Amino acid sequence: MKLSNFIATIVLGTMTHVALAAEEVNIYSYRQPILIKPMLDVFTGDTGIDVNVVHAKKGLLERLRSEARNTPADLVFTVDIGRLADLKSAGLTQSVDSELLDTNIPVSQRDTQGHWYGLTQRARILLASKDRAKGEISSYEELASENMQGRVCTRSGKHPYMVGLTASMISYHGIEGAEKWLTGLKNNLARKPQGNDRAQVKAIKEGECDVAVINHYYMYKMLSDPKQVPWAESVDVIFPNQGDRGTHMNISGMAMTKYAKNRENALKLMEYLASSKAQKLYSEVNGEYPVQQGVEWSEQLKMWGEFKRDDISLSDVAANRAEAIKMMDRVAYDD
Amino acid sequence: MTERGAAIPAAPLRKPRFRVDLWQLGSSVFAALALLPVLAILWLALFPEENIWPHLISTSLPGYIQSTLILMLGVGVSVFLTGVSTAWLVTHYEFPLRRQFEWMLLLPLAIPAYVIAYMYTDLLEFAGPIQRSLRGVFGWELARDYWFPNIRSMGGGILMMGLVLYPYVYLLARAAFLEQSPNQFEASRLLGNSQFKSFLKVSLPIARPAIVVGVALALMETLNDFGTIDFFAIKTLTAGLYDVWLGMGNLGGAAQVATTMLTFVILLLSLEYFGRRRQRFYQSGQRFKEKVRIRLPGKQPWWLTIFCAIPVIAGFIVPVGLLINLAIIYFDVSWTSEFRYYALNSLMLSSIAAVVTILIAMLIAYTRRLHAHSRKMLIVSRVASLGYAVPGAVLAVGVIIPFAAWDNWVDSLAREWFGYSTGLILSGTIFAVIFAYVVRFLAVSIGSIESSLSKVSESMDMAARTLGYSRRQVLTRFHLPLIKGGILTAGMVVFVDSMKELPATLILRPFNFETLATHVYQFASDELIGESALGSLFIVLAGLVPVIFLSRTISRSNLVRPTRPRD
Numbered sequence: 001m002k003l004s005n006f007i008a009t010i011v012l013g014t015m016t017h018v019a020l021a022a023e024e025v026n027i028y029s030y031r032q033p034i035l036i037k038p039m040l041d042v043f044t045g046d047t048g049i050d051v052n053v054v055h056a057k058k059g060l061l062e063r064l065r066s067e068a069r070n071t072p073a074d075l076v077f078t079v080d081i082g083r084l085a086d087l088k089s090a091g092l093t094q095s096v097d098s099e100l101l102d103t104n105i106p107v108s109q110r111d112t113q114g115h116w117y118g119l120t121q122r123a124r125i126l127l128a129s130k131d132r133a134k135g136e137i138s139s140y141e142e143l144a145s146e147n148m149q150g151r152v153c154t155r156s157g158k159h160p161y162m163v164g165l166t167a168s169m170i171s172y173h174g175i176e177g178a179e180k181w182l183t184g185l186k187n188n189l190a191r192k193p194q195g196n197d198r199a200q201v202k203a204i205k206e207g208e209c210d211v212a213v214i215n216h217y218y219m220y221k222m223l224s225d226p227k228q229v230p231w232a233e234s235v236d237v238i239f240p241n242q243g244d245r246g247t248h249m250n251i252s253g254m255a256m257t258k259y260a261k262n263r264e265n266a267l268k269l270m271e272y273l274a275s276s277k278a279q280k281l282y283s284e285v286n287g288e289y290p291v292q293q294g295v296e297w298s299e300q301l302k303m304w305g306e307f308k309r310d311d312i313s314l315s316d317v318a319a320n321r322a323e324a325i326k327m328m329d330r331v332a333y334d335d
Numbered sequence: 336m337t338e339r340g341a342a343i344p345a346a347p348l349r350k351p352r353f354r355v356d357l358w359q360l361g362s363s364v365f366a367a368l369a370l371l372p373v374l375a376i377l378w379l380a381l382f383p384e385e386n387i388w389p390h391l392i393s394t395s396l397p398g399y400i401q402s403t404l405i406l407m408l409g410v411g412v413s414v415f416l417t418g419v420s421t422a423w424l425v426t427h428y429e430f431p432l433r434r435q436f437e438w439m440l441l442l443p444l445a446i447p448a449y450v451i452a453y454m455y456t457d458l459l460e461f462a463g464p465i466q467r468s469l470r471g472v473f474g475w476e477l478a479r480d481y482w483f484p485n486i487r488s489m490g491g492g493i494l495m496m497g498l499v500l501y502p503y504v505y506l507l508a509r510a511a512f513l514e515q516s517p518n519q520f521e522a523s524r525l526l527g528n529s530q531f532k533s534f535l536k537v538s539l540p541i542a543r544p545a546i547v548v549g550v551a552l553a554l555m556e557t558l559n560d561f562g563t564i565d566f567f568a569i570k571t572l573t574a575g576l577y578d579v580w581l582g583m584g585n586l587g588g589a590a591q592v593a594t595t596m597l598t599f600v601i602l603l604l605s606l607e608y609f610g611r612r613r614q615r616f617y618q619s620g621q622r623f624k625e626k627v628r629i630r631l632p633g634k635q636p637w638w639l640t641i642f643c644a645i646p647v648i649a650g651f652i653v654p655v656g657l658l659i660n661l662a663i664i665y666f667d668v669s670w671t672s673e674f675r676y677y678a679l680n681s682l683m684l685s686s687i688a689a690v691v692t693i694l695i696a697m698l699i700a701y702t703r704r705l706h707a708h709s710r711k712m713l714i715v716s717r718v719a720s721l722g723y724a725v726p727g728a729v730l731a732v733g734v735i736i737p738f739a740a741w742d743n744w745v746d747s748l749a750r751e752w753f754g755y756s757t758g759l760i761l762s763g764t765i766f767a768v769i770f771a772y773v774v775r776f777l778a779v780s781i782g783s784i785e786s787s788l789s790k791v792s793e794s795m796d797m798a799a800r801t802l803g804y805s806r807r808q809v810l811t812r813f814h815l816p817l818i819k820g821g822i823l824t825a826g827m828v829v830f831v832d833s834m835k836e837l838p839a840t841l842i843l844r845p846f847n848f849e850t851l852a853t854h855v856y857q858f859a860s861d862e863l864i865g866e867s868a869l870g871s872l873f874i875v876l877a878g879l880v881p882v883i884f885l886s887r888t889i890s891r892s893n894l895v896r897p898t899r900p901r902d
């Protein structure tokens with residue numbers, strides 16, 4: 001029985017592209033399916049269109065490029081702006097013309113030519129120990145200030161989230177200014193960059209450092225994990241730079257492939273994910289900020305409240321990513 | 336073999352004529368196929384989007400190379416000492432629990448390096464239970480109040496990888512020690528050499544080919560590891576490769592870094608070759624004489640028990656204990672109905688990969704034996720091993736390129752001639768995944784099988800051929816029974832490695848296809864170590880089955896009288 005299942009999988013896997021004519025959408029996803037499954041399930045339930053997913057963190061762009069016009073993929077989902085920009089500049093996406101998408105997604109959160117669309121926003125926030133750093137920090141720039149010496153924790157500088165933040169610093173302060181800032185931050189680190197965003201919160205709880213930089217939804221998830229609640233409760237959440245440009249935001253997004261075969265179904269899925277219903281689910285399930293204005297936020301997001309977001313064009317930030325990575329090498333951020 | 340006594344068939348007379356050597360042809364074809372992904376990567380390296388070398392050389396490259404060398408040296412010394420010493424003890428000494436240790440020492444092989452790294456970090460980091468209780472006892476508060484070794488460091492990385500990779504050396508060294516005739520060792524003892532000196536002067540050199548293969552395998556695993564070094568923030572060449580590829584979006588530059596790594600592997604492979612070159616030791620009929628193990632006086636054997644227990648406890652019992660603990664805490668979220676299906680997928684993929692890899696490796700290793708002095712076959716065997724040098728994710732890209740090119744070519748032909756689109760035939764199928772596994776792990780099995788074959792005396796081939804047996808018959812009737820152990824070893828290693836393989840599986844798999852590893856990864860990559868624990872535990876358990884099976888077979892083959900040529 002199970003053996004036959006497996007054989008069936010092999011045979012079907014081999015013939016997918018030839019045999020399947022059913023209503024479907026095929027996705028290459030840089031996002032974990034568990035995070036989008038709730039929305040996709042509702043979509044299939046409502047429309048009867050099956051959604052098939054391959055998830056990987058690397059290599060999907062290369063797979064798409066090699067498969068060229070024979071690719072089975074209709075859509076690509078990503079977790080940051082960098083990859084969306086890469087897809088477009090590699091000529092692997094197509095322009096989508098949808099009034100609904102244009103209405104629901106603000107222009108700063110999508111490609112002006114319709115090659116990619118943002119789905120959710122994630123804020124790069126600061127955390128300060130309630131006991132040891134209360135009220136001491138309110139901007140990214142202050143991470144490099146002298147009173148933070150030996151008190152800051154971050155993850156590896158090469159991680160896309162740190163690269164994104166540094167790229168936005170380049171946009172505002174130029175290469176020289178950003179490098180000065182990054183050097184200052186590097187000198188203020190309490191330890192060699194390590195671990196994930198959650199690990200930084202843990203380190204504050206245990207007194208290894210006083211201040212950290214993380215993506216906001218990790219706080220959201222920690223508050224729903226009994227073991228991690230104490231870590232989350234030991235810190236204040238700070239949305240930085242409220243006095244000036246606002247908090248740095250990155251996006252998760254989607255793009256239609258150039259050779260999409262199920263174009264109509266793919267468009268239906270895109271429009272569905274930008275609808276209020278799916279946007280609300282994103283906020284409830286993953287704790288991310290909906291890109292659509294006016295969608296009701298989850299309770300936790302409401303509790304943190306409204307804040308000023310940095311609305312610099314994401315394409316501009318993406319353009320500085322390569323420079324940001326080189327800068328990480330130059331200041332030896334991870335050593 | 337009984338029919339052989341009845342009538343010795345006369346060797347048919349053959350007219351000398353030109354004919355294609357199917358063995359050589361087959362080997363070359365498979366080696367060429369295995370080389371394809373590597374060529375694809377070299378091709379990429381020729382056309383980078385931006386020349387990244389000036390930047391790399393002036394900033395991070397020297398550091399990458401330095402830490403790669405330190406890591407490899409550390410892991411090499413660690414796996415050598417642990418693997419050889421434990422293998423020697425269980426084959427030559429009698430001590431409490433010795434029989435259990437024979438197989439328990441293999442257990443850490445079932446644990447992926449990144450899993451053990453996660454577990455020890457949980458245990459030893461600042462926020463972990465050990466440091467927390469220390470702080471509680473001594474009243475320290477902050478990290479600056481006291482000193483504690485940092486697990487997330489080069490030392491920690493060497494320790495973690497040494498713990499899970501030493502079984503490669505143990506496995507091969509033990510097999511080699513078991514296959515050794517006790518006569519030479521006895522002779523050395525009779526000549527007045529001490530136990531230890533006899534070990535150093537006689538047994539170790541004879542086992543050298545096997546040990547060198549084991550160390551080389553462990554080092555190639557080290558070179559390839561990404562999970563652990565990423566987690567520990569150790570900047571090796573692999574880390575640099577991913578920086579260039581994913582961070583700077585420069586696949587060509589990444590392929591260039593991969594090429595640099597390739598030179599490391601070629602160095603390792605040559606090391607292995609030169610290690611063996613001047614050494615030819617043959618197994619002879621006497622080797623299966625029951626070994627007499629040494630029994631130390633008094634309580635001393637217990638020290639040996641403790642010595643062997645250390646790698647087992649540190650490399651298996653502690654991390655698995657922590658895994659079980661986490662798996663229980665997060666059981667409700669992790670236990671879903673798909674679980675068994677994913678496990679079955681993993682088992683099937685790994686089994687197919689193991690069988691295919693073994694068949695190809697046997698073909699290549701045996702052909703090389705047939706043409707013992709042919710430089711060409713040496714090259715074929717080395718070329719087929721190159722895939723091991725390439726990190727999984729890069730190899731996957733190397734597989735995609737020729738596969739998709741082939742598919743698109745067939746498709747365009749079909750369109751042109753029949754007006755019909757065939758779409759993708761090989762890309763995005765399980766075939767592509769298995770192909771990648773075979774390319775990736777061929778080196779493991781070729782190394783192991785060549786090492787086993789090299790110990791079978793060539794005079795036996797000659798005798799058998801003189802008696803009129805075909806080359807195929809020599810392989811199936813004479814070599815196979817003798818090198819069974821080596822084949823099983825190779826098969827097991829490929830199986831367990833495929834089970835753990837992640838990056839290539841992720842990139843190449845068909846839609847909606849999950850293995851245990853990809854399932855676990857979903858959680859682990861979202862930093863949910865607890866939720867991934869159950870899956871990791873399953874990977875470890877599945878990996879255990881062949882480990883135990885293999886170990887039993889080796890043990891039994893030591894007791895049961897083997898098939899061997901008659902005197």
